[in-house]
Amino acid sequence: xxxxxxxxxxxxxxxxxxxxxxxxxxxxxxxxxxxxxxxxxxxxxxxxxxxxxxxxxxxxxxxxxxxxxxxxxxxxxxxxxxxxxxxxxxxxxxxxxxxxxxxxxxxxxxxxxxxxxxxxxxxxxxxxxxxxxxxxxxxxxxxxxxxxxxxxxxxxxxxxxxxxxxxxxxxxxxxxxxxxxxxxxxxxxxxxxxxxxxxxxxxxxxxxxxxxxxxxxxxxxxxxxxxxxxxxxxxxxxxxxxxxxxxxxxxxxxxxxxxxxxxxxxxxxxxxxxxxxxxxxxxxxxxxxxxxxxxxxxxxxxxxxxxxxxxxxxxxxxxxxxxxxxxxxxxxxxxxxxxxxxxxxxxxxxxxxxxxxxxxxxxxxxxxxxxxxxxxxxxxxxxxxxxxxxxxxxxxxxxxxxxxxxxxxxxxxxxxxxxxxxxxxxxxxxxxxxxxxxxxxxxxxxxxxxxxxxxxxxxxxxxxxxxxxxxxxxxxxxxxxxxxxxxxxxxxxxxxxxxxxxxxxxxxxxxxxxxxxxxxxxxxxxxxxxxxxxxxxxxxxxxxxxxxxxxxxxxxxxxxxxxxxxxxxxxxxxxxxxxx
Numbered sequence: 001x002x003x004x005x006x007x008x009x010x011x012x013x014x015x016x017x018x019x020x021x022x023x024x025x026x027x028x029x030x031x032x033x034x035x036x037x038x039x040x041x042x043x044x045x046x047x048x049x050x051x052x053x054x055x056x057x058x059x060x061x062x063x064x065x066x067x068x069x070x071x072x073x074x075x076x077x078x079x080x081x082x083x084x085x086x087x088x089x090x091x092x093x094x095x096x097x098x099x100x101x102x103x104x105x106x107x108x109x110x111x112x113x114x115x116x117x118x119x120x121x122x123x124x125x126x127x128x129x130x131x132x133x134x135x136x137x138x139x140x141x142x143x144x145x146x147x148x149x150x151x152x153x154x155x156x157x158x159x160x161x162x163x164x165x166x167x168x169x170x171x172x173x174x175x176x177x178x179x180x181x182x183x184x185x186x187x188x189x190x191x192x193x194x195x196x197x198x199x200x201x202x203x204x205x206x207x208x209x210x211x212x213x214x215x216x217x218x219x220x221x222x223x224x225x226x227x228x229x230x231x232x233x234x235x236x237x238x239x240x241x242x243x244x245x246x247x248x249x250x251x252x253x254x255x256x257x258x259x260x261x262x263x264x265x266x267x268x269x270x271x272x273x274x275x276x277x278x279x280x281x282x283x284x285x286x287x288x289x290x291x292x293x294x295x296x297x298x299x300x301x302x303x304x305x306x307x308x309x310x311x312x313x314x315x316x317x318x319x320x321x322x323x324x325x326x327x328x329x330x331x332x333x334x335x336x337x338x339x340x341x342x343x344x345x346x347x348x349x350x351x352x353x354x355x356x357x358x359x360x361x362x363x364x365x366x367x368x369x370x371x372x373x374x375x376x377x378x379x380x381x382x383x384x385x386x387x388x389x390x391x392x393x394x395x396x397x398x399x400x401x402x403x404x405x406x407x408x409x410x411x412x413x414x415x416x417x418x419x420x421x422x423x424x425x426x427x428x429x430x431x432x433x434x435x436x437x438x439x440x441x442x443x444x445x446x447x448x449x450x451x452x453x454x455x456x457x458x459x460x461x462x463x464x465x466x467x468x469x470x471x472x473x474x475x476x477x478x479x480x481x482x483x484x485x486x487x488x489x490x491x492x493x494x495x496x497x498x499x500x501x502x503x504x505x506x507x508x509x510x511x512x513x514x515x516x517x518x519x520x521x522x523x524x525x526x527x528x529x530x531x532x533x534x535x536x537x538x539x540x541x542x543x544x545x546x547x548x549x550x551x552x553x554x555x556x557x558x559x560x561x562x563x564x565x566x567x568x569x570x571x572x573x574x575x576x577x578x579x580x
Contacts, residue, residue: 017106034481075136077092092113125245147286161301162301163211163319217269217270266295321446323445393423416438487517497525523562
């Protein structure tokens with residue numbers, strides 16, 4: 001097994017991912033998960049088995065089994081990669097939210113990014129930050145459906161080309177910071193309030209949303225929070241819903257508005273840190289692809305021209321303009337041919353900037369990129385000789401030709417020395433500025449986000465400096481983790497049940513606020529149908545918690561329901577089919 005810094009290079013999809021994306025990958029650090037983490041995972045997955053079997057899209061449940069996800073413990077990324085490889089996908093662990101453009105591009109390479117944090121017990125219903133439940137148990141199972149898998153990859157391809165502004169990135173940073181604070185135990189309420197206000201401020205002052213902002217909304221209302229099927233009885237397929245045992249139940253209740261999915265969903269903003277008041281319902285997965293292509297048809301990378309260039313200017317970020325000749329000009333620094341840097345024309349050569357006229361020449365009606373060597377000679381365009389080119393737009397380029405560059409038989413670049421470029425009385429290039437590289441092309445056929453060759457361009461996306469916060473295991477918490485470990489060992493070995501009373505008394509004395517361990521002990525006792533007095537005491541404790549603690553009422557009710565469901569033959573059959 002080839003692995004570098006936690007990256008599974010023996011998975012073909014991961015190995016093919018470019019280095020500017022793999023900088024986001026981190027080691028999962030599997031051994032850092034505690035037995036409390038595994039217990040939280042187990043509770044969520046058991047609830048999913050119970051509820052989602054009826055309310056999730058039909059492919060979800062089989063997908064859980066096909067992707068090698070255990071119901072009993074948090075999965076290892078490497079295990080998932082071994083399974084995902086069979087359907088041409090891969091996975092990498094990342095630290096919380098990553099920038100939307102990077103997230104989309106990973107999808108284009110058929111790689112799932114899996115936030116490797118595990119939600120804390122106080123966010124067992126819904127986490128404001130991405131975690132391994134959301135990524136592994138939400139996203140991964142659905143991609144076993146071939147049609148949906150193609151949609152997800154296509155979304156990544158489109159998203160990777162979407163124009164993104166600096167304000168988009170600033171909003172992303174604010175949302176990431178807020179989600180980290182909300183997931184952190186004992187966060188300062190004032191700090192959360194300030195972070196919330198910052199998100200609201202940046203959302204309010206975002207201006208006209210960029211292509212990426214609009215596309216992110218379509219992604220949110222489908223991939224994350226989508227419903228599918230008839231309006232009156234839709235099923236869940238969005239990963240955000242599938243991984244939220246609270247919202248997967250509430251999303252189908254009458255107070256959540258259902259809207260037929262269309263391209264208009266791009267006009268509906270969302271709040272990533274709370275439950276959604278409305279959801280969009282698509283007919284089927286082909287419906288998703290149809291809307292995506294409708295949106296893509298209006299994007300700069302398909303429209304090109306002046307409209308595309310203006311979008312690049314507005315976003316004020318590195319972008320690439322592709323000439324009809326095939327030449328790609330990234331930002332003001334580099335030209336690239338079909339996503340590979342043109343030799344000798346990188347960021348160091350053009351470090352002072354680059355500009356070039358676009359359009360036809362007055363001397364000929366043929367698009368300039370299609371001119372043959374004979375055509376050029378007839379026009380007096382010969383290497384080593386002085387020439388004058390006049391564009392239909394009125395721009396005039398005059399100088400000595402030093403080099404004529406072709407790629408795939410198309411004329412893409414002419415280099416001049418002692419060159420002057422003018423537009424009327426305005427000097428666009430002066431001989432004193434050195435060599436002039438004139439890009440060739442009748443029109444701009446495409447404009448898209450980022451550099452054409454990101455690795456050659458050294459376009460390193462900004463990896464967030466603020467890291468997600470790991471809950472430290474102090475001496476008291478380690479004692480609680482040890483109690484969870486003992487109960488798990490008893491359940492798995494089916495021995496030592498006589499020690500459950502002592503474990504519970506210790507939990508009551510030292511960790512009275514914990515409820516999940518009591519539920520696990522209750523489950524063990526119910527399974528063996530022994531120690532009725534202890535079982536009754538635990539049941540009374542849990543019911544008191546349920547009655548007096550609003551946030552726990554639903555969870556404890558679900559816990560009791562799961563104990564009953566656990567006995568059913570269909571659950572036991574599912575459990576046996578699940579990887580251990």
